[in-house]
Structure formats: C-alpha cells, structure tokens
Amino acid sequence: MADASTLLNVDLHTNDSILTASLLPTLSADNASRFDYAFKGSISDTSDLDYYKVRALSAAAGAPVMTVMGWGLATNGIAPRVSVFDATGRQVAANLLVNELGSFIVQVPSVVAGATYYVKVEAQARQGVGNYFLGVDFERIAAELTTFATGSLSAADAQEFYDLQVHRTVLYHFTLSAATADASIDSAIRVTIYDGRGNVIFTKVAQAGGDIVSGNLVLEPGKYKVRFSAAPRDKTRTPPLQYSLTGNMLDDPIGPQPQDSTTSPSGSGSTSPSSSTTSASSPQYSDPTWSGGAKPIGSPSDPYSDPYSGA
Ligand SMILES: [Ca+2]
Ligand SMILES: [Ca+2]
16 A cells, blocks of 8 residues: 555545546646546545536537546556546446446546546445546547346345357457345445366456456367356345446457448448358358346356455
8 A cells, every 4th residue: 555655646525526636637638648638636634525627629620528547556556437527517428338356447538628628537346545547638549348248136046057169269348247136235246257177267256236356368269168156245145136248359360351342331340240240151250149037057166255255
C-alpha cells in the first residue's frame, strides 16, 4: 500500500462529488498519448472519490463511442473502478469490457456530441490507497459483444454445462456477469472451462449483482466443456441466479479469410462471430459452436476453493 509521500495527486477531497468536479479544470487533451484525455490521480484515503469532467468530441469528429479506462500504477496499488455520469448527474449505461488484473474499462456506446460527462474513479470495494492512470478515448466503433451463454441456476439446478467445439485457434475475451432476484443472499456464479482431458483451463467468479469480471483465453481447436455453477456463501441457501457469458473473439487464421467483401463493413476489422453463413462451405474457418445449457454431462471436479473461503 502506498503511503502519503508516494501519492501523485492528493486532492484533499475537493473533487469527491460531481458538483465539485465542475470546479476543476476539464481534463486536458493529451496529444502525446493514444488517449483523448489522460490523467494520473490518487486514491489518497479509503473515503476518497475522484470525479473528472470530460467533454465529448464534436459531432464533426464522428466519434460517439466513449471508452474510459482505469488501472493501478503500482504492482500492489489500487484496482480502480470507473463509472460515467451525464451532466445532470445520472449514471450513463456503459458496457464493462475489462475487469481483470487491476484494469477496469467501460464503454459508453453513444454519447451526445459536445456534451459534458463526469467520470468517477474509486477503489474497487473501496479498498486500498494508491495511484491510478485514467484514460478517456472517443472512438468511432464500439466493441462488439457477443453473448456466448446465458441461463438460470437455482438450488435444484445448481450447475449447467455447455459443449464448446473450437475449429481454429481463437483468443476469447470473456466477460462473466451474475444477477440474482434475491440480493439479500450473498452469492456468486463461477464459470469453469475444461479441456478435452478434463483439466481446468479457465475459471472466474462473478458476484451476483456485482461488477462483471473478465479474462482472456486462447483456445486451440478441440472440444471443451464449460460449466456454470452457483456459489452461494451459505451452501444451504441458493437464490435464483442468472449468468451471462459475453465477450468477443479475436483470431488470426493463417491465409485469407473466406469473407464476402460485399458485406463486410469497411475498415472495421470486424471480429464478429455473428456471420456464420459461410461456415458450411469452409469448416476450417467456422466459428466455435456452443451447445447444451440445461443438460448435466457428468460432473467434473472443481479444484478451486470456495470463492467465499477465507473471505
Ligand atoms: Ca483523489
Ligand atoms: Ca477526491
């Protein structure tokens, strides 16, 4: 944990609300970096919040997608959490794209050109003190998110399995979210991915009603099993839970892709797996297939500890 002497920017709580954020200068444009706005700040005590004022680019810029990125600046520093508010102080719906290893990235798909927004930075779970980097970037094209699997779990149906068939090497960026109808019961959902030999190659836990969690995974061609399991703190009480595994896929197949150039959006470098019409004639490039959902197929063990143990 950082001490006061290593904090880069102690604001003495002058920017802990949207009202006082407006007293601060707008984040200056940073021409030297890839971000439209960039700033290094500090969470200087456990009650510190930092609000920053940002102006969306003009309509002429044609860049309505607002991406806000925060990450800790020290190995053992804080994990920042960022959120976006409009000029009236209302939180703006944003897709949480990345929440892993101290990085937190949200994206607002469409902002009002020229409008004022506020970015709030806090420490995740209000824990820790330290320095962070905040970057805000306006872009033309939003990240395309695909839903890979979604379903419901309950005490009677505490896990669901999917078969995943991968036809070419892909890099998945997964985001897992968990929701519950009964927030009074502390619970979570775990996703676990097994390779063809039953080895666990990926696992993440999302708290019900909490932020999504994300992770990257490279999958070679083959068959995998994906399990979603309910993880209530009190094993005798499992509330109704909903899970959603979304994200996107990046791939780099060797050789040209069998894409129909007449339907590709120009210059987007699309990684969307949504177009599957060509896969029948070119199986070597077909997208991974997800199947199953409700049917339990065996019960592979989970070597990972209870997410609540030691908590
Ligand atoms: Ca601060
Ligand atoms: Ca502050």
